[in-house]
Amino acid sequence: MKNIFYIITMILIVSCSSISINRNIQSLEDLTIEKIYNAIHEEDISVVLEDISILQRSGIEKNVLESKKLRIEASGLINRLFTNAVLKKNYIDASNYFLTAEQSGLKIDGDWSYNDLILASVLKEDKSITAAEKSYIIRNYLDIKILDDSDFVKIFEPIAAAGDKSLITEIRNEADMRSIDLPEYLKIDNKEISKTDLLKGTVTIWVNRGMKIEGGIGVPDSVIGSGFFIDKEGYLLTNYHVIESEVDPEFEGFSRLYVRLWDDQNTKIPAKVVGWDKIFDIALLKVELEPETVFSFSQGKKYLPGTPIIAIGSPGGLENTITSGIVSASGRKFLQMCSVIQVDVPINHGNSGGPLIDADGELVGVVFAGIEQFEGINFAIPGEYISQLIPALYNGGRVQHPFLGVAVQEEENGLRIIYRTPGKSGSIIGLQNNDIITGLMGIEVKKIEDVNKLFLKLNPGMAIKIDWIRAGAKMSGIIALGSRPDFPVFEASKVDLKYKLIAPVFGMTVNSISENIFGKDYMVSEVFPGSIADITGLSINDPFSVKKLEIEEEQKLIIMQIKIKKRKAGFLESGVQLGAYMGTTNFI
Numbered sequence: 001m002k003n004i005f006y007i008i009t010m011i012l013i014v015s016c017s018s019i020s021i022n023r024n025i026q027s028l029e030d031l032t033i034e035k036i037y038n039a040i041h042e043e044d045i046s047v048v049l050e051d052i053s054i055l056q057r058s059g060i061e062k063n064v065l066e067s068k069k070l071r072i073e074a075s076g077l078i079n080r081l082f083t084n085a086v087l088k089k090n091y092i093d094a095s096n097y098f099l100t101a102e103q104s105g106l107k108i109d110g111d112w113s114y115n116d117l118i119l120a121s122v123l124k125e126d127k128s129i130t131a132a133e134k135s136y137i138i139r140n141y142l143d144i145k146i147l148d149d150s151d152f153v154k155i156f157e158p159i160a161a162a163g164d165k166s167l168i169t170e171i172r173n174e175a176d177m178r179s180i181d182l183p184e185y186l187k188i189d190n191k192e193i194s195k196t197d198l199l200k201g202t203v204t205i206w207v208n209r210g211m212k213i214e215g216g217i218g219v220p221d222s223v224i225g226s227g228f229f230i231d232k233e234g235y236l237l238t239n240y241h242v243i244e245s246e247v248d249p250e251f252e253g254f255s256r257l258y259v260r261l262w263d264d265q266n267t268k269i270p271a272k273v274v275g276w277d278k279i280f281d282i283a284l285l286k287v288e289l290e291p292e293t294v295f296s297f298s299q300g301k302k303y304l305p306g307t308p309i310i311a312i313g314s315p316g317g318l319e320n321t322i323t324s325g326i327v328s329a330s331g332r333k334f335l336q337m338c339s340v341i342q343v344d345v346p347i348n349h350g351n352s353g354g355p356l357i358d359a360d361g362e363l364v365g366v367v368f369a370g371i372e373q374f375e376g377i378n379f380a381i382p383g384e385y386i387s388q389l390i391p392a393l394y395n396g397g398r399v400q401h402p403f404l405g406v407a408v409q410e411e412e413n414g415l416r417i418i419y420r421t422p423g424k425s426g427s428i429i430g431l432q433n434n435d436i437i438t439g440l441m442g443i444e445v446k447k448i449e450d451v452n453k454l455f456l457k458l459n460p461g462m463a464i465k466i467d468w469i470r471a472g473a474k475m476s477g478i479i480a481l482g483s484r485p486d487f488p489v490f491e492a493s494k495v496d497l498k499y500k501l502i503a504p505v506f507g508m509t510v511n512s513i514s515e516n517i518f519g520k521d522y523m524v525s526e527v528f529p530g531s532i533a534d535i536t537g538l539s540i541n542d543p544f545s546v547k548k549l550e551i552e553e554e555q556k557l558i559i560m561q562i563k564i565k566k567r568k569a570g571f572l573e574s575g576v577q578l579g580a581y582m583g584t585t586n587f588i
Contacts (some may be wrong), residue, residue: 003086032068032352033066034297035051043363045081045097045100045309049104049576052067053479055067057475074106076346080096080109082101089120091121092121095117095118096462099458099464103464108361115146119147121137130233131159131231131232131233131385132294135159135162135296136390138158139390140457144170159186166298168186169299176223179212179456193361198357199312200225200291201265201291201292202313202355203229203261204225204265206224208220209245209254224314224349225243225350225353226355227259227354228353228354229293230295231294232291233300236271236291237353239368242353246273247398247458251276256270256533257272259272270287274286274393274396275393275396275398280337280389280399282366286533295355295357297362297384307326307358309343310322310323311323311343312354312357313351315348325343325376326345328344334369334585341356341365345378345475347366347370361415364380364383366383366386400460402459402460402588403483404425404426404466405427405482406431407488407503408588410447413438413446415579416435416437417437417446418438419503419504425481435584439452440464454487458481461481463480488587489501489582493551498549506529506560507534510524510525511523520546523541523542536576538566538576543564544576546560547562547563551582557579557582559579
């Protein structure tokens with residue numbers, strides 16, 4: 001009877017499976033076409049253009065003909081989206097559609113240019129947009145050199161109102177070249193900035209989080225940081241980690257945010273978080289007052305090792321503390337999307353979010369971390385990155401960054417793909433491991449930093465051109481920009497086999513050589529220079545077995561324990577533990 005029941009059950013399972021499969025059989029091309037029409041209906045233009053590009057590259061005549069029809073649909077959609085954005089005076093959104101169309105070879109109706117749209121966003125009458133915000137839009141997006149003289153003059157007023165010293169200098173130099181007389185309000189006061197004036201632009205940040213229990217006793221729970229004004233309307237910058245409890249949906253406790261001015265430490269002024277960026281550890285706050293001093297970021301300056309700098313902050317809650325030092329180094333790989341500045345300026349708890357300033361009183365960067373075990377090794381986020389983030393911070397909420405979903409290794413002729421996250425754009429368009437990305441938006445990319453700087457000017461939801469080389473053959477296509485997760489490695493671990501993360505995390509590619517009930521055995525096939533595997537002494541053809549591979553989510557660490565027979569050690573077996581921070585810098 002049991003055997004009969006088993007046979008009947010298997011027949012039913014097979015029958016049901018067969019019916020389901022036969023009913024839903026569709027070719028990959030049909031699925032892509034259906035997906036495109038669904039995306040058109042949902043007005044997801046980046047997915048539409050990405051999938052049309054996939055059809056075009058298939059080389060199948062039917063697909064190529066279908067893609068031509070779909071491009072007409074896509075052209076109509078992006079023009080509708082663009083026109084609606086312009087009618088609503090959402091010129092930045094319109095500029096994103098403009099770039100997406102341009103990258104995809106589609107034409108936007110009318111006589112608009114990208115520069116026209118950025119200029120319109122600066123000149124539109126909108127009291128919610130401050131002069132400082134306009135100045136940062138001009139800095140990052142407007143090409144002032146191609147403006148005609150009448151439009152060039154129109155941007156004088158918002159630039160002067162913002163008091164952005166670097167931008168005023170640039171405008172003055174351009175005006176001199178055009179023989180245009182500047183109004184008096186744009187003349188720069190070259191008097192030396194006093195330390196008191198600098199202090200007037202800084203605040204102490206206090207986050208009251210109620211009480212916490214330590215050893216059975218309730219003690220005050222508060223976070224102290226520093227901040228500085230960048231806008232006469234009361235906007236200021238600090239680190240995200242200082243105000244994290246204010247915006248973190250997982251924080252369930254009490255949290256109240258205040259600032260204290262440099263000359264009044266007894267008055268707590270309520271503040272609110274406007275925008276924040278977890279990846280760059282930056283937050284924009286707003287208080288209802290007009291500061292006496294506002295800072296602006298330097299533009300075009302190079303801060304070489306040895307450059308004198310000062311920091312202002314509230315170390316340990318000691319307000320109005322000024323410390324001096326020099327730039328120790330630049331290009332330190334510390335944050336996921338940018339290299340940071342190393343400084344020897346004394347930094348302690350409470351300095352986080354404070355300004356790092358040069359001899360001209362301009363912002364070099366934002367203090368964010370130090371190594372407690374070592375004296376004089378501290379770090380700041382470079383101003384060239386923060387300056388580009390500010391327009392997005394003013395938009396409010398969390399800043400999102402573009403993401404392709406691939407990990408890469410820098411090589412002489414481009415960025416070699418060493419990992420692709422399933423379901424992300426890089427995987428969807430068919431990029432493969434060992435493909436070499438050579439260009440984005442028609443711009444050559446050879447370093448990860450090239451991509452990160454380019455992505456600071458773009459937004460998720462756009463589509464751009466990508467160029468790559470596969471086995472010596474040049475290829476190109478359109479790729480949709482997704483949203484970068486906080487930790488790409490952690491997100492990948494949810495949808496992929498953990499051993500596949502060995503390459504982007506530990507810096508080596510491996511081949512499976514055997515499998516048994518105790519696990520898999522691997523052979524190292526490549527070790528990337530300077531990687532964790534390289535530093536640990538692993539080399540090509542070393543056989544090993546993985547005993548443990550775990551992600552410690554709370555500590556943001558990835559731990560791998562292996563038994564390995566190192567070739568360099570005469571193939572004697574030994575145990576090795578490799579650890580890596582989850583915020584690896586090689587994902588783009």
